[in-house]
Amino acid sequence: MTKDLFGKLYADKGYISQSLFASLFDRGVHIVTGIRTNMKNRLMDVHDKIMLRKRSIIETINDMLKNVAQIVHTRHRSISNFIVNLLAGIAAYAFYDTKPSINMEFERDAKQGVKQLTLF
Numbered sequence: 001m002t003k004d005l006f007g008k009l010y011a012d013k014g015y016i017s018q019s020l021f022a023s024l025f026d027r028g029v030h031i032v033t034g035i036r037t038n039m040k041n042r043l044m045d046v047h048d049k050i051m052l053r054k055r056s057i058i059e060t061i062n063d064m065l066k067n068v069a070q071i072v073h074t075r076h077r078s079i080s081n082f083i084v085n086l087l088a089g090i091a092a093y094a095f096y097d098t099k100p101s102i103n104m105e106f107e108r109d110a111k112q113g114v115k116q117l118t119l120f
Contacts, residue, residue: 005029010051010058057100061093069093 006028066072069089076082
């Protein structure tokens with residue numbers, strides 16, 4: 001499934017194994033997961049740690065696409081029918097008034113000259 005992918009892949013703790021991590025890393029995919037209780041601690045980039053916390057927003061968007069835009073609830077008899085239904089669901093999502101989002105900006109504090117990460 002990850003044959004042509006590259007970059008970062010955010011996953012649950014249950015998906016990680018050393019052999020899977022090594023094979024994906026050799027293909028250019030960096031898998032980012034939480035740490036299990038029986039694993040050693042390792043350093044993680046701040047951006048990756050924040051994105052793991054914000055996985056619920058990504059799952060909320062997937063839920064909206066599946067249930068509200070009704071992408072999953074149809075049976076397709078052809079590939080073109082599937083693609084038309086998928087594009088119609090994404091177009092319907094584009095017209096939603098409120099969309100979940102992650103705001104990741106750094107603000108500079110004028111008094112101390114320190115950058116602070118703003119998440120919301």
